[in-house]
Amino acid sequence: MRWAAYAGTSTVLAAGVIIRAFQERANFYSAAVYLSQSNACLMILANLILLCVAGIMFGLQRLLYGPLRPIEIEQLYEKAWFAITETCLAMTIFREEVGGWFLVMFVALLVGKVWGWIGEGRVEVLEQQPPANPRLFHARLSFSLFLSLAFDISILNYAIKTVLQMARPNMMVMFAFEFAVLTVSSTSTAARYAISLTEALIIKRQTQLRLEERREELRVAREEALQRASTETDSTHQESPTQTSADLPDPASVGEMDVDVPGWDEKGQWVFYLDLITGKLHSPSIPPPILKV
Known part of the structure; x- marks a missing residue:
């Protein structure tokens, strides 16, 4: 209201x-x-x-993206506050050039950052749990990541051309660096999304293969049980063929939740290389040594 x-x-x-x-x-x-x-x-x-x-x-x-969750809105407010503060502190270097065009570039920078943060958060959600509507989710997310990357690259290209044409330090130098960082971040998010899609595809193939193997094992076990039961002559001490086959589950009733798959073992390695290239890998904190008296 x-x-x-x-x-x-x-x-x-x-x-x-x-x-x-x-x-x-x-x-x-x-x-x-x-x-x-x-x-x-x-x-x-x-x-x-x-x-x-x-x-x-x-x-x-x-x-x-659909409606944002409360935790996403809170994180966006916190990140946007720090981003605005940092940009305002940096623009004091070029305070003589503050004007209408500076406001346009500032808004474009803030829009690019917010859009990238939302996409990064949705990729993290995808890694934690599968979406309820996979087709709609992937269609939205893939197009939004492409839009974010295209926007960052186009503004970065414009900023670099402006800096080269003017051949002197001005506010576009700051925006060129900012959009270069945004481009790297958007590329990292898109690559992480591609890794998640690859993992989902590998797990799906492993699940289908494991389902076929499990169903084949049950078919063979049921056939062997029926053959053993039919060859028994003493019916008083052995189960009937119908009872023996009923002890085993129906192969058609085996679902994806009934099988275990190893997953993609190389995912951690690819994520490690991606974080290393994009500069997002942080060294673990080393505890201070304990001095013995």
Whole structure:
């Protein structure tokens, strides 16, 4: 309700500013100049643009990720707070260049980070438990990871070209480094997702193979039991063929939960190499030595 009131107020204010500018000015050019030179008008219009960006991002998030869990929202707030603080501290180096374009790049950086954090969290959830609707989940997640990687690469390419053209240190140097880190992080998340898909495929194949082996073992055991029971001559001390076959489970009733598979033993090695390459591997803390007196 509060967001709806905020959106309505922002829209009304922006519409009022634009209508007033066109009423007081004779043509479009003079009205545009007035809007660009008035600090109050710029603040109101920038607020509306940020609101539109937030609405688009919220729509994409609901489309590709669905509703976020409370723990995800809490983690996003914490990470976003630290990211905004770090960027604000870093922008003091280029405080002379703070302006409209800086705000655009700052919002793009924050959007890229938030989108990457959500994707990384969903990949971690996939590693812990299988999704309820695998097709929809994988379709959403794969497209969102591709979108995140494409966005980071495109902005990184633009930042690098701008730095090379200007040939002097400016704010784009900071954004180039930030988006380079984001690109590496998005690539790592996509690679980890590929590893999870490979593990799921290997486990599925192992499960199918183990099911076939187990069912074949039960068929052979039932046939041997029937043959042994039919060759017995003393029926008073031996079970009948029907009772002997009933002691063994039906091969068709064996499911995936009844078999054990070894899994993918090389997954840990691939994850280790991936973390080592992307710089996410942290050295374990070494306890201080105990001094003997």
